Amino acid sequence: MSQHGLNPASQRERWDFFYKDRARPCVFFRNAPDESLAAWVGEGQIKPGRALDIGCGNGRNAIYLSRNGFTVEGVDYSTSALAWAKERAREAGADVTLTHGDVFDLQLERESYDLVYDSGCFHHVLPHRRDEYVDLVADALRPGACLGLTCFRPEGGSGLTDAEVYERGSLGGGLGYSEGQLRAIWSRRLDVRVLRQMTKAGADSGLFGEDFLWVVLARKA
Ligand SMILES: C[S@@+](CC[C@H](N)C(=O)[O-])C[C@H]1O[C@@H](n2cnc3c(N)ncnc32)[C@H](O)[C@@H]1O
DSSP states (O other), rough: OOOOSSHHHHHHHHHHHHHHTTSOOOOOSSSBBBHHHHHHHHHSSSSEEEEEEEOTTOOOSHHHHTTOEEEEEEESSSSHHHHHHHHHHHHHTTTTEEEESTTSSSSTTTEEEEEEEEESSGGOGGGGHHHHHHHHHHHOOOOOOOEEEEEEEESSSSOOOOOHHHHHHHHHOOOOHHHHHHHHHHTTOOOOEEEEEOOOGGGGGTTTTTTTEEEEEOOOO
């Protein structure tokens, strides 16, 4: 059993390596926002305000939000991801505040965000930190504000149980969640309004969408 692969430094190094190769054929490297985010903004379910994009990667959703009237902060612990996000934001003329750091180490201002967005970060959170993560998201949201989440469905994730993560010392590329698990995890602090399969989006749609993912929209009371 090796726990080494689970420590934050090892996880960060893996993401640094991952984002260094910008030519990697990775579905979420394209500069396109999540189809769900674009739909919720378009429908007015999410209204412009102060937004935090956790695990913002190369900034594709943060830049979209900035272009659509949000004041956006992105946080990511990968130096190479953040460098890419900074370049993209500059090229797009988008005013996004990008912070390098582990979201668990940041002192997020309580009840100060109108939107917390997470596309692909939560399913990399270790099981023993899951509740802590839910609390940090919920604490950061203003009453009435929303979390937008994109994460693996069972068939998209590694298939590992929580116990197996620790036995193997690996998340195996990210955990898949059942609908029931997701509802139970997030309902402890938030009202889950939307929980649906993401719609697959073609490369020419200008959107990102994969059907092995869930999308969740949840509101703080
Ligand atoms: C699957 S990528 C998704 C990136 C981006 N949200 C997107 O959808 O294109 C997950 C990102 O979360 C970041 N990440 C994971 N855990 C994190 C943590 N604890 N604090 C900050 N960033 C984290 C990784 O560095 C990586 O950039």
